[in-house]
Amino acid sequence: ETGVTQSPTHLIKTRGQQVxxxxxxxxxxxxxxxxxxxxxxxxxxxxxxYREEENGRGNFPPRFSGLQFPNYSSELNVNALELDDSAxxxxxxxxxxxxxxxQYFGPGTRLTxx
Amino acid sequence: AQSVTQxxxxxxxxxxxxxxxxCNYSSSVPPYLFxxxxxxxxxxxxxxxxxxxxxxxxxxxxxxxxxxxxxTSFHLTKPSAHMSDAAxxxxxxxxxxxxxxxxxxxxxxxx
Numbered sequence: 537e538t539g540v541t542q543s544p545t546h547l548i549k550t551r552g553q554q555v556x557x558x559x560x561x562x563x564x565x566x567x568x569x570x571x572x573x574x575x576x577x578x579x580x581x582x583x584x585x586y587r588e589e590e591n592g593r594g595n596f597p598p599r600f601s602g603l604q605f606p607n608y609s610s611e612l613n614v615n616a617l618e619l620d621d622s623a624x625x626x627x628x629x630x631x632x633x634x635x636x637x638x639q640y641f642g643p644g645t646r647l648t649x650x
Numbered sequence: 651a652q653s654v655t656q657x658x659x660x661x662x663x664x665x666x667x668x669x670x671x672x673c674n675y676s677s678s679v680p681p682y683l684f685x686x687x688x689x690x691x692x693x694x695x696x697x698x699x700x701x702x703x704x705x706x707x708x709x710x711x712x713x714x715x716x717x718x719x720x721x722t723s724f725h726l727t728k729p730s731a732h733m734s735d736a737a738x739x740x741x742x743x744x745x746x747x748x749x750x751x752x753x754x755x756x757x758x759x760x761x
Contacts, residue, residue: 542693569748578740578751579694592747626693628749637682637701637744641694 539563540642542627548648549617557612557645559627566631568610569639570602573624585610614647622649652677652745656752664760669713669728671755673741676722682744683724685715688754689737697739700724711735733759 539562549555561568567586571579581594585604599615608629614621624646628639657672675681682701686694698709705717715726724741736759741752 540693567747571749576754578742578753579749581748581750584747586747594748628694638684638696638699639749640696641686643693646691 540627540629540640542625542642542645544645545643546646546648548650550650551617551619553617553649554613554615555617555647557614557625557627557647559610559612559629559642561608561610561627561629562640564631565629565640566608567629568604568608569628569630570610570612571626571628571641572596572621573626573644574620575623579626582612617649619649622647652681652743652750654741654743654750654752656739656741656755658755659753660756660758662758662760663731665733666730669726669731669735669757671726671739671741671757673715673724673726673752674722675724675741675743677743677745683715683717684742684744684749685709685713685724685726686740686742686751687737688740694740697726731757731759733761735759 541560543558569584570582573579584592588604601613603611624644626644627642630639653676655674684699685697700717708714713728742749
């Protein structure tokens with residue numbers, strides 16, 4: 537196990553609702569990234585947070601937003617849910633210095649939008 | 651932008667046979683390359699990585715991969731497949747602060 541935890545494990549929402557997913561990074565890791573993995577696809581980068589600031593974003597609309605807290609835990613918020621938002625959402629953390637490019641993933645949150 | 655191509659969305663091998671999963675990348679700078687494994691209903695587990703140095707990289711569970719710059723490849727191999735190796739495998743490359751993944755190869759192990 538990587539030490540990255542995510543909650544909840546599963547979630548069912550209806551179209552138009554809002555959802556918040558949570559991630560606790562591995563000890564000593566100050567950078568957190570979020571990825572969306574649609575069924576049968578590889579994960580797609582949503583955004584990254586470093587020291588509570590967003591410092592990189594993929595091709596996702598503004599209704600995908602996030603937060604990072606002083607303890608480096610993070611939240612992913614999605615507003616106005618659409619059916620295509622149904623996916624596995626993965627959180628990954630990495631150290632700020634050594635092993636810079638290696639990201640360690642949590643188990644994911646499975647979101648189903650009906 | 652960097653990209654990763656995994657050849658074969660499904661690969662089947664017999665138990666005890668060689669496993670070979672193919673990955674090619676495109677990158678304008680020296681790449682950092684990764685293989686991740688995903689078991690059903692689980693997150694991603696890092697198998698191995700190449701950053702610098704030795705081009706043959708050994709990972710967990712008996713897997714290894716070789717970085718070949720001239721071929722822009724980073725194929726994953728294992729000499730003898732086990733039933734427990736059945737999973738989805740993702741090749742990935744690091745670009746700036748994010749990881750770009752291939753579409754994945756599902757490995758099936760035949761008894």
